[in-house]
Amino acid sequence: MADSRFSFEGLIAKNAPEARDAPVVKRGKYDFAVAYPDPASLPIDGLLDGLREAMEQEGADLALYAHQSGYAPLREFVAQKLARDSGIHVSADDIILGDGSGQPIHMICETLLDPGDVVLTEDFVYSGTLGQLRRFHTDIRGIACDQDGMLPDALESAIKNAIGQGKKPKFIYTIPTFQNPQGWTATKGRREAMLRLSHTYGVPILEDDCYVDLRYEGESVPSIYSMDDTGSVMYTGSFSKIIAPGMRLGYMTAPKPILDVARVVKSGGSVNQFAAWAVHRYATGHLDEHIVEINNIQRGKRDAMVAALGENFGSAAEWSEPAGGLFVWLKMQEEADLQAIRDKVLDAVDVGYQSGPLFAPDGVSGKNYARLCFGYNTPEDIREGIARLADAFAREGILNA
Ligand SMILES: Cc1ncc(COP(=O)(O)O)c(C=O)c1O
Known part of the structure; x- marks a missing residue:
């Protein structure tokens, strides 16, 4: 029997974006992948x-x-x-x-x-x-x-x-x-x-x-x-x-x-x-006082992430120490491919991050970079998450701290 389903083939606009399935978003417990604000202080x-x-x-x-x-x-x-x-x-x-x-x-x-x-x-x-x-x-x-x-x-x-x-x-x-x-x-x-x-x-x-x-x-x-x-x-x-x-x-x-x-x-x-x-x-x-409050919270989280990187990554990596915002930009040695191991790391240690190519205009550069957002987790979880990340990277052979 002929297929009676209507076909949109040939009808999609020439300049329409490329089709993609709805994303399956898997979040880690230690969710450094997305720049979320602090959930506990939402007003x-x-x-x-x-x-x-x-x-x-x-x-x-x-x-x-x-x-x-x-x-x-x-x-x-x-x-x-x-x-x-x-x-x-x-x-x-x-x-x-x-x-x-x-x-x-x-x-x-x-x-x-x-x-x-x-x-x-x-x-x-x-x-x-x-x-x-x-x-x-x-x-x-x-x-x-x-x-x-x-x-x-x-x-x-x-x-x-x-x-x-x-x-x-x-x-x-x-x-x-x-x-x-x-x-x-x-x-x-x-x-x-x-x-x-x-x-x-x-x-x-x-x-x-x-x-x-x-x-x-x-x-x-x-x-x-x-x-x-x-x-x-x-x-x-x-x-x-x-x-x-x-x-x-x-x-x-x-x-x-x-x-x-x-x-x-x-x-x-x-x-x-x-x-x-x-x-x-x-x-x-209330916005002014709320911003003062969340900045105090986020400053503590930024400090926790930077300190944890120092303790766990030592001289094996470089990272930004931003005066604001919600993320640290981590750089591993040139050969490291943080893109290739991202999903594996998420499954293995429950830590999410985004790798450099996501932010590269050419879509491929920066495989040895990761963006780590500190806005969402507590300082304790940030410390634990960074330790787990270091552990996972070490097992992948890209961190010899
Ligand atoms: C630099 C920058 N611009 C714009 C946005 C868009 O965010 P929203 O649409 O939630 O304002 C984001 C979100 O993370 C961002 O990082």
Whole structure:
């Protein structure tokens, strides 16, 4: 009998992303794989109180579709926070809320990118954005970095090289503060250099400042957006790491021509009004003190991970000691393939991590690197997890501490 199932073969859009099965996410007890916040200090009661208050005051508005840019009082809150903390002076009308900051990044990509466009980014960088760039068939070029950020000479020669090929880069994507996965924060000088190059060659910057509030020591560095007076910077931020990723709330600001397309790209109306209400009411009264509290907790976890690496990996590895953010970037000797043993290590010792290629623009470099997130587990579990990791690496013959 003929197969009566309908076939979508030939119907999938030419530029659709590559099909993939739903991922099977296996988490380790010692879960250093994903940049989660601390679960014990999630402000559950505060969010509930905030939601209840908002429902009592505005619940009838659930009958309406909210503003396309998202709940106006939350955009007003974001505008005030950006002005106070990041020197970014924009109005609530210049902000679009998104499902996390991943969606705004997607919106910016869809606004700007055609297949084959060149985008410049750090040599190891947030995998979610790499996924977006690949989804738009972008020519992604990684720029070498050191502990102070992207190397200006490398950035300039990449821009010149692309221009020489008739492919002027569409934008530079950077995570200047507590870079994911490398952990460094770009100095003011490096930010100025990047901006100078952006102006000289007419290449805009997308500044992803997802971790900026998670500073455990040291002085904050001005945002790139605040140093620009030409309107060449787009900016994204998130409530994921300072409240909870499950709320799916983030935001973007950018020059009007970008916002006006991005809003249309977003489609589907505003962000979820429940989440926006809860976060708005909670953040208005409590976010500052919550950030102080979680930074104290995360500082202790960062210290626990760095100390445990020292005790268990000794001189057999190198690792970052970030002043903020949620991860340590571990480097083993050149021949180590942390990608090949990742699943085996997870099964053997219940420790999860992500290996370098996930963050590499070419998808293959950095096999001897791993990103270790310290946000989720307790300091005790972090110590135990790192000891287990060292043990597993030793059994694989890549650690002789
Ligand atoms: C650098 C960076 N940008 C953006 C995101 C997106 O997060 P969200 O969509 O939850 O805001 C992440 C998530 O880990 C990230 O690390």
